[in-house]
Amino acid sequence: MRAYLPDYELRVPKDLEEALAFLANEPGMWKPFAGGTDLMVLLEAGKLEHTKFFSVWNLAELRGIEVTDESVTLGALTTYTEVRRNSILQEEFPMLCVAARETGGIAIQNRGTIGGNIVNASPAADSPPALLAYDAELELLSSKGARKIPYKDFHTGYKQMKLRDDELLTGIRLPRTTKSLRHYYRKVGTRKAQAISKVCFAGVAKIEDESVADVRIALGSVAPIVLRCEKTEAVLRGKSVDERTISAARAALINEIAPIDDIRSTAKYRLRVAANLLEDFLKTVRDGELN
Amino acid sequence: MSETNSGGREFADRTVPVILQINGIKHELQLEPRVSLLDALREYVGLTGTKKGCNQGACGACTVLVDNERINSCFALAVQYQDREITTIEGVAHSDQLHALQAAFIECDGFQCGYCTPGQICSAIAMFEEFKQGAPSAVTEHLAETEIEFSEAEIKERMSGNLCRCGAYVGIVEAIREAFDKEAAR
Numbered sequence: 001m002r003a004y005l006p007d008y009e010l011r012v013p014k015d016l017e018e019a020l021a022f023l024a025n026e027p028g029m030w031k032p033f034a035g036g037t038d039l040m041v042l043l044e045a046g047k048l049e050h051t052k053f054f055s056v057w058n059l060a061e062l063r064g065i066e067v068t069d070e071s072v073t074l075g076a077l078t079t080y081t082e083v084r085r086n087s088i089l090q091e092e093f094p095m096l097c098v099a100a101r102e103t104g105g106i107a108i109q110n111r112g113t114i115g116g117n118i119v120n121a122s123p124a125a126d127s128p129p130a131l132l133a134y135d136a137e138l139e140l141l142s143s144k145g146a147r148k149i150p151y152k153d154f155h156t157g158y159k160q161m162k163l164r165d166d167e168l169l170t171g172i173r174l175p176r177t178t179k180s181l182r183h184y185y186r187k188v189g190t191r192k193a194q195a196i197s198k199v200c201f202a203g204v205a206k207i208e209d210e211s212v213a214d215v216r217i218a219l220g221s222v223a224p225i226v227l228r229c230e231k232t233e234a235v236l237r238g239k240s241v242d243e244r245t246i247s248a249a250r251a252a253l254i255n256e257i258a259p260i261d262d263i264r265s266t267a268k269y270r271l272r273v274a275a276n277l278l279e280d281f282l283k284t285v286r287d288g289e290l291n
Numbered sequence: 292m293s294e295t296n297s298g299g300r301e302f303a304d305r306t307v308p309v310i311l312q313i314n315g316i317k318h319e320l321q322l323e324p325r326v327s328l329l330d331a332l333r334e335y336v337g338l339t340g341t342k343k344g345c346n347q348g349a350c351g352a353c354t355v356l357v358d359n360e361r362i363n364s365c366f367a368l369a370v371q372y373q374d375r376e377i378t379t380i381e382g383v384a385h386s387d388q389l390h391a392l393q394a395a396f397i398e399c400d401g402f403q404c405g406y407c408t409p410g411q412i413c414s415a416i417a418m419f420e421e422f423k424q425g426a427p428s429a430v431t432e433h434l435a436e437t438e439i440e441f442s443e444a445e446i447k448e449r450m451s452g453n454l455c456r457c458g459a460y461v462g463i464v465e466a467i468r469e470a471f472d473k474e475a476a477r
Contacts (some may be wrong), residue, residue, distance in 0.1 A: 009305065010325035012370050036366040037348055040327070044347040055324070057371040081360075085426055090435040101429040105452020106421070107354050107361045107414065193429070193451035194349075 003046045010053045016061045017143075020168060022054050024143040027165035032056045034077055035111035037104070038120045062115070062170055065089070073139070074172045076115025081106070083114060083127075092178050095130035095185035095202050102126060102187050105194060115169045118151075121159045121225075124264075126187055128155075128226035129202035132218035134178065139171035140164075148173070155225035180206050181214070182285040186277050190264070197221045198265035201277040205285040211240040217281075221264070222257040222274055231256045232278070241286040249282065250275040309369050313338065314382025324370045328362075329353045331369035332379060340380035340409045344454075351453035354410035354417075355379050361417035363452075380409035383416060391470040392416060401466035403457035411453045415467050418449045419474065441471055 010033065013019040022030040031050040033039055034057055042048045056062060062077040065086055072088055080100035083089055090097050103109060103117075103126045117127045118138070128151075136151040142164065151172070155161050163169065181204040189195030200220035206213040215236050217229045235252040239245040259270035306321045313336060320335050329346070332338045332355070344352030346365045353364040356378040383390040392412045395401065402408045421428075425437030430448040439445060446464050455463060 005325065008325055010323075010368065012307070012324050033368070036368065037363075040366045041347045044345075053325075055368060055371055057368070081426075084434075087435060094434050097434050098429075101427070104348070105351065106418070106428070106449060107351060107363045107452045108348060108366075110360050110362050111366050193448060 003043050003048060008043070008048070008051050008053070010055065012055045012058070016059050016141075016168075019054055019056055019059060020141065020143040020166070022052075023166045023168060026052075030054055032119075032168060034113045034116045035079065037108055037112040038116060038122075056168075069176070071176055072174045074114055074174070076118075076169045076171055077113045078115070078172075080104075080109035080112050080114070080127075084109070092176060093130070093134055093174055095133065095183050095204075096127060096174075098185045099127040099130045099187070099200075099202075114172055118154070118172070119161070119163065119169050121155060121161055123158065123223060123225055123227075124197050124200070124221040125226060126197060126200055126220065129200050129218040129220045130185060131172065131174075132226060132228045133202040133204050133216045134174050135216065137173045137175075138169060139173060140167045141170045142166040142168070146170075152228045158224035178204065182207065182288070184281040184284055186280070188273055188277070196264060199259075199270050199273045199277065201274065201281065203278075203281045203285075205236075205281075207241070207285055207288075210286070211238060212236045212245075213238075217253075217278070219257060219274055222259040222270055224258075227257060229253060229256050236282075241282050246279050246282055249278055253278050307370070310373055311336070311369060311377060312375065313377045314379060315376075320369070322369055324368065326369050327365055328355070328367040328369045328372055328377075329364040332364065332377075335369075338379050338381050341413075342406055342409055344407070344410075349454070350407070350410075351414060352407050352410040354414045354453065356413050356417055359417060359420045361414050378413070378416075380412060383412065390416070391473055392466065395466040395470035395473075396463070399466035399469060400459065400462040402455070402459050402462070407453060407455045407457075411450070411455065411463055414450060414453045415470070418446075418467075419471065421449070422471075441468070441475075443468075 030052045033053040033055050063075045066073040080103050083100040084097045117125045131151050138149050138151050140147050184203045186201045187197050188199045189197050197220055203217045205215040215233050220226045232252040235249050259267045261267050305323050309320045309322045311318045318336050332341050342352040344350035348363045348366050354361050355364045357375050392415050427436045428448050430444050
């Protein structure tokens with residue numbers, strides 16, 4: 001059932017300081033509203049948890065892509081369109097661009113933001129697996145000050161995250177250490193366009209002398225959170241990519257993930273497909289076919 | 292006494308002044324900030340060409356242009372689009388001269404009931420812009436491609452956010468191709 005609109009309040013802060021004041025003054029009561037591509041769906045379904053919102057859409061401080069020698073920092077309001085059109089991201093963080101262009105239709109990509117994709121905290125979100133594989137770091141801000149947290153430590157349970165009630169996600173920092181990596185991203189959905197993932201796989205690897213010198217793997221829709229699979233990575237590190245390694249890695253991954261049956265797929269299907277994607281990833285990076 | 296439709300609840304006037312520039316005309320409105328751009332267009336400005344289908348971003352009937360970029364107006368708040376140039380289906384023709392896409396939709400039977408058509412046409416107008424800018428899509432082979440062929444696969448992917456429940460897709464794709472070819476030939 002659709003929500004009863006007068007129950008909801010929305011304010012438009014004039015700057016970042018005023019936005020942070022909403023969070024500081026009534027902790028837990030206010031929620032930021034950006035592109036609305038998740039929140040408006042919940043409103044329509046009458047499932048919004050909060051009743052008080054403030055629009056962050058016009059806060060210039062949260063926009064833009066900043067590039068230094070060491071890192072690329074995306075403002076939390078960077079849209080999917082801005083991601084897929086950015087030449088540095090295309091060059092150095094291609095999985096993020098692939099994720100962006102496979103998220104919804106283009107009108108959605110013009111509204112949906114990377115920051116929103118993170119704090120909406122859906123385990124089926126498409127950009128978080130890429131962010132995890134790229135070792136992203138989040139920048140959080142409150143009226144008390146700023147702090148940073150590795151993205152892999154951010155999600156703690158279904159829709160649970162290390163974001164204090166008075167904090168706002170302001171930026172996503174990506175270290176520019178991807179040049180020698182091979183990138184592999186696959187989203188498996190019911191159909192090609194406009195589908196929410198059944199399984200989403202993002203992996204990067206560095207292959208030296210035919211063995212795995214470095215590897216980072218993350219999956220979506222296989223656990224209560226988007227999952228960085230460090231146990232599977234440990235099985236792979238230092239090994240040559242042969243049938244034995246692939247088989248050990250498949251077994252490790254199946255133990256590490258915990259998919260469920262839901263409206264989009266089954267646990268059984270997801271386990272099989274996740275392991276198949278891992279195998280395809282390993283063979284693809286071994287054989288040097290880049291994403 | 293409160294109005295019956297407020298469920299007996301009292302609530303304060305939370306309206307704010309909102310200025311929207313729509314189809315070249317400035318509209319000074321008094322809205323609650325939670326009003327979607329779609330509702331502002333239809334209920335407050337009286338431009339009912341933009342349609343409400345699913346009201347949750349799945350169907351594309353509410354697609355409008357903001358500075359030549361397409362968005363789902365059901366997701367957007369009117370207050371988020373002050374000082375921007377908003378174009379709806381009512382603003383795409385030049386006086387009595389139909390937009391090339393409007394003419395092509397008629398020519399190629401790009402609709403049956405017509406409900407999704409304003410969104411289809413606004414979406415296709417933005418798609419032409421995206422092609423001119425060389426923006427790749429999910430079916431473009433290379434991520435950084437700028438010389439993109441206007442293929443059927445590209446049209447279908449780029450229009451995938453606009454559903455037509457009559458199933459007039461064959462005509463829609465044909466209309467878009469015809470209008471694009473005419474524009475390219477100019």
